[in-house]
Amino acid sequence: MIRMHEVHKAYDNGTRALRGVSITLEDGEFAFLVGPSGSGKSTIIKLLTAEITPSEGVVEVNGYKLNRLRSKKKSMMRRTLGIVFQDFRLIEKKSVYDNVAFAMRVIGTREKEIQKRVPYVLDLVGLNVDTYRRPEELSGGEQQRVAIARALVNNPSMIIADEPTGNLDPARSLEIMMLLEKINQLGTTVLVVTHEKELVNRFAKRVIALDNGKVISDGMEGYVTHEQEKAE
Amino acid sequence: MSKKKRSNLGYYIKEGVSSIFTHGFMSFASVAIIVACLVIMGSFLLVAMNINEAVQEAESRNQMLALIDDRLTEEDARELEWRILVDPNVADATFVTRYDALAAFVEAHGPEITDGLEEDVLRHRFVIDLEDIALMVETEERLLQIPGIDEIIFDPYIAGLFVTARNVLAVVFLAITAVLFVVSIFIIANTIKLATFDRREEIAIMRMVGATKGFIRWPFVFQGFILGLTGAIVAFFIQWGIYGLVADQIFQELTGNLIQVLSFGAVADFIILVFAVVGFIVGTLGSVLTIRKYLKV
Ligand SMILES: Nc1ncnc2c1ncn2[C@@H]1O[C@H](COP(=O)(O)OP(=O)(O)O)[C@@H](O)[C@H]1O
Numbered sequence: 093m094i095r096m097h098e099v100h101k102a103y104d105n106g107t108r109a110l111r112g113v114s115i116t117l118e119d120g121e122f123a124f125l126v127g128p129s130g131s132g133k134s135t136i137i138k139l140l141t142a143e144i145t146p147s148e149g150v151v152e153v154n155g156y157k158l159n160r161l162r163s164k165k166k167s168m169m170r171r172t173l174g175i176v177f178q179d180f181r182l183i184e185k186k187s188v189y190d191n192v193a194f195a196m197r198v199i200g201t202r203e204k205e206i207q208k209r210v211p212y213v214l215d216l217v218g219l220n221v222d223t224y225r226r227p228e229e230l231s232g233g234e235q236q237r238v239a240i241a242r243a244l245v246n247n248p249s250m251i252i253a254d255e256p257t258g259n260l261d262p263a264r265s266l267e268i269m270m271l272l273e274k275i276n277q278l279g280t281t282v283l284v285v286t287h288e289k290e291l292v293n294r295f296a297k298r299v300i301a302l303d304n305g306k307v308i309s310d311g312m313e314g315y316v317t318h319e320q321e322k323a324e
Numbered sequence: 325m326s327k328k329k330r331s332n333l334g335y336y337i338k339e340g341v342s343s344i345f346t347h348g349f350m351s352f353a354s355v356a357i358i359v360a361c362l363v364i365m366g367s368f369l370l371v372a373m374n375i376n377e378a379v380q381e382a383e384s385r386n387q388m389l390a391l392i393d394d395r396l397t398e399e400d401a402r403e404l405e406w407r408i409l410v411d412p413n414v415a416d417a418t419f420v421t422r423y424d425a426l427a428a429f430v431e432a433h434g435p436e437i438t439d440g441l442e443e444d445v446l447r448h449r450f451v452i453d454l455e456d457i458a459l460m461v462e463t464e465e466r467l468l469q470i471p472g473i474d475e476i477i478f479d480p481y482i483a484g485l486f487v488t489a490r491n492v493l494a495v496v497f498l499a500i501t502a503v504l505f506v507v508s509i510f511i512i513a514n515t516i517k518l519a520t521f522d523r524r525e526e527i528a529i530m531r532m533v534g535a536t537k538g539f540i541r542w543p544f545v546f547q548g549f550i551l552g553l554t555g556a557i558v559a560f561f562i563q564w565g566i567y568g569l570v571a572d573q574i575f576q577e578l579t580g581n582l583i584q585v586l587s588f589g590a591v592a593d594f595i596i597l598v599f600a601v602v603g604f605i606v607g608t609l610g611s612v613l614t615i616r617k618y619l620k621v
């Protein structure tokens with residue numbers, strides 16, 4: 093669940109990345125967050141994961157108010173989130189299995205539980221490779237599946253993906269989007285950031301369009317650009 | 325959400341140790357620097373302890389001789405004891421007859437030395453123990469006021485020398501220790517900084533999936549702590565070796581002279597304690613300072 097109300101964000105250097113953004117995403121929803129480069133998409137993701145705090149306005153994620161979160165609460169909030177990035181962010185020196193298991197180990201899960209859960213999640217994301225292989229031996233699509241498995245392994249209530257298909261060819265991109273759709277159908281809230289119009293329009297999903305730090309459209313009518321917005 | 329938790333202590337130590345080995349060179353360098361600092365500090369400490377011992381020794385031995393006027397009879401001379409004892413700086417006074425004094429002198433230097441001397445060549449005397457050797461001169465002045473005391477003999481030089489040495493050493497020791505302390509903390513802080521930098525990707529993922537601040541930080545605290553303590557243990561043995569060599573040398577040269585060298589066994593407990601405490605503080609403080617700066621959650 094996401095509630096952003098009249099959120100502004102100005103970076104230390106004065107850049108006004110967000111200028112009054114209000115977005116609500118209910119539990120179980122699926123939404124694309126789209127917009128040209130520099131429109132503020134990643135800034136929203138960083139606010140939602142409590143990397144940064146808003147200059148103004150209210151941000152609430154899965155019941156946690158993020159404006160002033162203590163370190164302990166911040167950790168607990170992040171356990172309700174699974175985060176996926178364009179560049180996968182896998183640990184090169186760890187095997188596929190250990191990359192996923194790592195996310196459980198570092199929040200103190202017992203090894204027995206880890207051994208049950210990791211194979212299950214790797215299977216869920218459709219990864220059919222030896223799990224002792226290193227990330228560098230896998231294709232981009234496979235690496236992103238590992239990253240998604242890692243995001244899912246702690247059973248979060250929401251997945252947030254920032255340009256998850258940015259490094260993949262169109263066929264792999266479609267597969268990853270379909271995987272995220274499947275995950276949503278299993279009950280997890282999903283927010284996907286992308287600027288790939290083609291891809292977005294293949295799915296009949298809610299699309300929140302951002303431009304220059306503002307929401308310019310929000311609905312089921314597909315990817316809307318600033319020009320289209322003005323023409324109407 | 326109520327998953328069963330395991331204890332993390334083993335994990336922290338394991339990660340701390342493994343980080344030490346992945347940065348073998350830096351770990352070696354920081355342990356070496358800590359060892360060097362501790363040994364330098366320890367050497368000063370040992371010298372200071374020995375001097376202090378010598379001062380105490382000198383103090384316990386430090387006596388004045390009050391020589392009594394020849395014209396007094398032995399009885400009259402003995403009578404002076406209570407007048408000497410009222411002096412505030414006198415701890416004790418023992419009467420020695422001129423004959424006993426001569427006998428002791430002969431014993432110390434051989435019979436030939438008294439050839440041709442009368443049996444009563446020496447004077448009756450009191451051997452006076454002092455409370456505070458720093459006040460020797462004042463005490464001498466007061467004792468000379470007592471009629472019947474001819475002369476006071478003492479050696480202010482050696483006691484004074486020791487006292488000065490002890491005070492100078494204390495200051496030098498504190499200054500050097502402070503500098504070495506800062507150097508050690510700095511090197512540990514840098515080693516930990518390197519380790520956190522090296523593992524920044526893992527740390528970023530830990531933060532992302534909701535590892536707690538403590539979980540992320542503790543391995544580095546243990547890393548610093550283990551480095552500090554390793555330095556302390558190595559330094560202890562090196563100090564032991566060095567001290568053995570130097571102390572033996574001094575023993576051979578100076579036995580029976582001014583300095584009685586302490587045996588390492590007598591100070592080992594104290595040295596290992598000091599090293600362990602300093603190593604612990606340096607290691608832990610060095611890592612905590614770095615972590616607070618670089619490992620925000
Ligand atoms: N850490 C930062 N410091 C200063 N400016 C930033 C920072 N991060 C992003 N920006 C600026 O904020 C604006 C929005 O950036 P971002 O949210 O990354 O956009 P997007 O992800 O949509 O491409 C851009 O103008 C960008 O240059």
Ligand SMILES: [Mg+2]
Pocket residue numbers: 133134135
């Ligand atoms: Mg971006």
